[in-house]
Amino acid sequence: MFDALTDKLQGVFSGLKGRGKLTDADLDKAMRAIRLSLLEADVSLPVVKQLTTAIKERATGDEVMSSITPDQQVVKIVSEELTRLMGGANVSLAMSQNPPTVILMAGLQGSGKTTCTAKLARHLLNEGRAPMMSACDVHRPAAMEQLAVLGEQIGVPVHLEKGATDPVKIATAGIAQAKRSGRDVVIVDTAGRLTIDADMMAELVAIRDAVKPTSVVLVVDAMTGQTAVEVATAFQDAVQFDGVVLSKLDGDARGGAALSVRSVTGKPILFVGTGEKVDALEPFHPDRMASRILGMGDVLSLIEKAQQTVSVDDAKRMEDRLRGGNLTLDDFLEQLQQVRKMGPLGQVMGMIPGFSQAAKMKDVEVDERRIDRVEAIISSMTMPERSRPDIINGSRRRRIAEGSGTTVQEVNQLLAQFKQMQKLMKRMGKGGGGMPSMLGA
Amino acid sequence: MTDEEGGDGLGAFAALFELAPPEAPATSDEPGRRGLFRRLKENLTRPRQAISPQLAGIYASKLVSEDTWEDLEEALITADCGMPATMDLVDALRAEAAAGRITSGSGLARALTDEIAGRLASAPPRIALGNDPTVILVVGVNGAGKTTTIGKMAHRLSSLGQKVIIGAGDTFRAAAVEQLAVWADRAGADIVRQSPGADPGAVAFDSVAAGRARSADVVIIDTAGRLQTQHNLMEELRKVYGVTGKAMEGAPHHVLLVIDSTTGQNGVSQARLFSEAVPVNGLVLTKLDGVARGGIVVAIHRELGIPVTLVGVGEAVEDLQPFDARAFAEAIFSVDTDAGQ
Numbered sequence: 074m075f076d077a078l079t080d081k082l083q084g085v086f087s088g089l090k091g092r093g094k095l096t097d098a099d100l101d102k103a104m105r106a107i108r109l110s111l112l113e114a115d116v117s118l119p120v121v122k123q124l125t126t127a128i129k130e131r132a133t134g135d136e137v138m139s140s141i142t143p144d145q146q147v148v149k150i151v152s153e154e155l156t157r158l159m160g161g162a163n164v165s166l167a168m169s170q171n172p173p174t175v176i177l178m179a180g181l182q183g184s185g186k187t188t189c190t191a192k193l194a195r196h197l198l199n200e201g202r203a204p205m206m207s208a209c210d211v212h213r214p215a216a217m218e219q220l221a222v223l224g225e226q227i228g229v230p231v232h233l234e235k236g237a238t239d240p241v242k243i244a245t246a247g248i249a250q251a252k253r254s255g256r257d258v259v260i261v262d263t264a265g266r267l268t269i270d271a272d273m274m275a276e277l278v279a280i281r282d283a284v285k286p287t288s289v290v291l292v293v294d295a296m297t298g299q300t301a302v303e304v305a306t307a308f309q310d311a312v313q314f315d316g317v318v319l320s321k322l323d324g325d326a327r328g329g330a331a332l333s334v335r336s337v338t339g340k341p342i343l344f345v346g347t348g349e350k351v352d353a354l355e356p357f358h359p360d361r362m363a364s365r366i367l368g369m370g371d372v373l374s375l376i377e378k379a380q381q382t383v384s385v386d387d388a389k390r391m392e393d394r395l396r397g398g399n400l401t402l403d404d405f406l407e408q409l410q411q412v413r414k415m416g417p418l419g420q421v422m423g424m425i426p427g428f429s430q431a432a433k434m435k436d437v438e439v440d441e442r443r444i445d446r447v448e449a450i451i452s453s454m455t456m457p458e459r460s461r462p463d464i465i466n467g468s469r470r471r472r473i474a475e476g477s478g479t480t481v482q483e484v485n486q487l488l489a490q491f492k493q494m495q496k497l498m499k500r501m502g503k504g505g506g507g508m509p510s511m512l513g514a
Numbered sequence: 515m516t517d518e519e520g521g522d523g524l525g526a527f528a529a530l531f532e533l534a535p536p537e538a539p540a541t542s543d544e545p546g547r548r549g550l551f552r553r554l555k556e557n558l559t560r561p562r563q564a565i566s567p568q569l570a571g572i573y574a575s576k577l578v579s580e581d582t583w584e585d586l587e588e589a590l591i592t593a594d595c596g597m598p599a600t601m602d603l604v605d606a607l608r609a610e611a612a613a614g615r616i617t618s619g620s621g622l623a624r625a626l627t628d629e630i631a632g633r634l635a636s637a638p639p640r641i642a643l644g645n646d647p648t649v650i651l652v653v654g655v656n657g658a659g660k661t662t663t664i665g666k667m668a669h670r671l672s673s674l675g676q677k678v679i680i681g682a683g684d685t686f687r688a689a690a691v692e693q694l695a696v697w698a699d700r701a702g703a704d705i706v707r708q709s710p711g712a713d714p715g716a717v718a719f720d721s722v723a724a725g726r727a728r729s730a731d732v733v734i735i736d737t738a739g740r741l742q743t744q745h746n747l748m749e750e751l752r753k754v755y756g757v758t759g760k761a762m763e764g765a766p767h768h769v770l771l772v773i774d775s776t777t778g779q780n781g782v783s784q785a786r787l788f789s790e791a792v793p794v795n796g797l798v799l800t801k802l803d804g805v806a807r808g809g810i811v812v813a814i815h816r817e818l819g820i821p822v823t824l825v826g827v828g829e830a831v832e833d834l835q836p837f838d839a840r841a842f843a844e845a846i847f848s849v850d851t852d853a854g855q
Contacts, residue, residue, distance in 0.1 A: 109597060112591055112597060113596070113597055113779055114779075115594075115778030115779055115780070117592075118588055118591055118592050181776065181801075182657075182659070182801060183656075183657025183658060183659055183774060183801070184657060185656065185657055188656075213693065214665075214692070214693045214696035214697060215689040215690075215692035215693035215695075215696060216689070216693075218688070218689035218692045218693075219687070219688045219689035219690075219692075219693070220688075221689075222688035222689055222710075223688050226688070267801065267803040267805070267828075267829075268803070268805050270803075294657065294774070294776070294777075296655070296774075296777050296778060296780040296781075296784075297776050297777070297778055298594035298776060298777055298778025298779065298780075298781075298806075298810065299591065299592045299593070299594050299778065300594070300776045300805055300806045300807075301776075301778075303805045304776070304805065307805070321655070321656060321657075321741060323741060323743075323744075324655070324741035324742065324743045324744075324780065324783075325741075325742070325743045325780065325783050326778070326780040326783075327779070327780070329778065330778070349686075349744075442745070442746070442749070
């Protein structure tokens with residue numbers, strides 16, 4: 074998600090590499106590139122200035138200037154400053170000692186409040202809590218219905234009053250309802266607003282004063298540009314939010330808003346929204362994000378994802394077979410499917426160190442459709458064909474191509490790739506292969 | 515103001531769609547097109563200090579110094595114009611200044627407005643109707659404001675005597691169809707809908723078929739919001755476009771990409787990738803509320819040359835208006851051309 078920023082910084086530092094000592098001019102050049110990168114990544118100008126000043130101040134120190142590896146020193150400083158700015162360690166959502174915990178959602182129109190409300194409820198449900206959602210957006214047509222449908226999808230009750238026009242009343246009644254039915258968290262969805270709309274802001278304040286939330290959560294679109302600072306400040310002045318959910322981070326937005334919002338309000342980013350599905354909500358890790366920015370990959374998130382989606386037994390079984398060197402097309406298919414379960418491939422690959430810049434993604438063409446075709450091809454094979462691909466002759470190839478809606482060339486290609494991989498596995502013998510080698514297929 | 519168009523800007527709207535102006539000019543105390551941007555400008559001007567100290571700096575400077583140029587650069591960046599477009603504009607204006615045509619800060623602000631207005635207006639956008647029906651496909655990322663834009667557009671076209679059919683092609687988001695149905699009802703337009711999760715291509719096909727069968731003038735097709743990097747969803751969009759063409763040759767006649775004014779540089783990626791999937795020929799800039807300056811359209815115009823057709827500056831139906839490059843440029847940088855008053 075921060076790929077372009079990564080590239081830019083690496084451009085700067087590879088320029089500095091091998092040059093030995095830094096001069097003032099070198100440093101200025103690096104600072105300009107950092108400034109440009111941050112601006113292109115939509116980090117707000119005041120925050121960029123603050124950040125580059127801090128970086129420069131530290132980089133001018135003797136430690137860097139006299140270092141044999143000034144580039145690494147600067148990378149370290151930038152990394153530390155980004156992490157520091159985004160708030161150090163991962164922060165979790167505060168829960169009240171006296172349930173129900175009340176979470177008030179706020180944000181601009183279209184930032185993704187209603188979706189995030191449902192994602193958050195789902196997250197809390199997974200944590201063993203009993204959440205409830207309260208539909209207080211009386212302005213957008215069918216907003217209440219949207220929350221009701223989402224509630225049904227995730228199995229979380231929704232408090233809504235059809236035709237009601239007073240969001241304060243709905244919110245208050247929702248809390249009472251939660252107490253009666255023993256729900257321990259209530260998430261209050263509110264109408265989106267434009268920051269300059271004083272009436273709408275007043276409405277949000279009225280809801281806050283009525284429900285006295287444990288936390289006010291601001292939803293910020295990851296694609297937000299320079300306005301992020303004004304938006305965050307306006308909501309901060311009006312309702313004093315406690316944390317932020319950064320939505321729509323699964324696209325190619327560089328997400329500079331994360332830096333801006335955190336920097337001007339001091340409020341932590343709690344979660345990031347990473348997909349269309351209701352479970353696409355992940356805790357925000359500033360340190361990981363910073364290493365991502367610097368092109369170091371996000372191995373921790375990758376491992377976490379793998380652990381969530383692949384059972385230990387499955388992994389063990391697969392490992393045994395790989396060690397034996399008897400990889401079949403069935404195994405291949407299975408592993409492919411396991412990787413896919415972890416999320417869109419592009420997203421998964423972006424976490425692998427070195428991948429974001431080395432492959433330039435586009436050339437690798439993380440094309441889900443191609444994987445679909447591979448799946449289709451293997452599915453069109455008989456069991457004997459899958460375990461002994463050698464028996465697949467010309468007429469079988471034609472049949473498989475026809476059955477899978479692909480071409481003979483594509484079948485050939487897959488078989489050739491598979492053969493290569495089998496060879497590789499045999500050669501590695503005990504080493505196993507593991508996921509990364511499969512990903513390139 | 516005497517130069518204000520009558521009515522709620524419906525005349526301008528009619529002109530954009532090449533329709534006859536509304537017969538009875540509405541009362542003139544409602545905001546007209548210029549008045550609309552004036553309102554926007556007021557919003558911008560009120561917290562000017564907070565929004566853009568750079569602009570204040572430019573206005574205050576009697577001479578054009580290096581500081582002024584830096585202020586200008588920062589003003590453009592904070593308006594989300596992006597680095598490449600900013601550098602272009604600054605270079606162009608520097609050349610003007612070197613030629614002695616800009617001598618003061620306020621002169622610079624005026625020249626900037628001219629420059630931006632000139633660029634953005636280079637391809638005056640029109641949404642020609644008259645295809646019996648004319649089919650408009652509306653696309654964009656999640657939360658950009660597609661459904662609201664369609665509702666308002668349908669409303670305005672209906673008030674201009676057009677028979678409008680809305681195709682509820684967002685079959686993914688929960689209750690998106692219901693949201694659109696409310697708008698269709700307000701607009702007095704027909705809606706073609708299927709059950710949630712239905713094939714959006716089928717909805718598009720049915721909408722166009724219904725438009726032909728019922729002799730509609732305009733068919734507006736909604737689509738689910740999608741991030742431009744979601745390959746399979748972009749493929750789906752391509753398919754919706756193709757199916758629409760099967761329902762009627764030449765359809766859709768217009769493809770509008772809706773962009774949220776608060777969008778940063780990702781807007782360029784949105785415009786590029788959506789254009790790669792379907793032939794986008796107009797932008798709708800939504801939620802231009804005064805804090806968001808919408809400079810991203812300047813960046814998009816530079817990269818891809820896609821014109822802005824409509825802007826949404828508020829919640830009311832009449833807040834969806836044809837794009838006026840000059841008024842936009844004046845509003846975005848708070849240049850007060852009526853300073854003599």
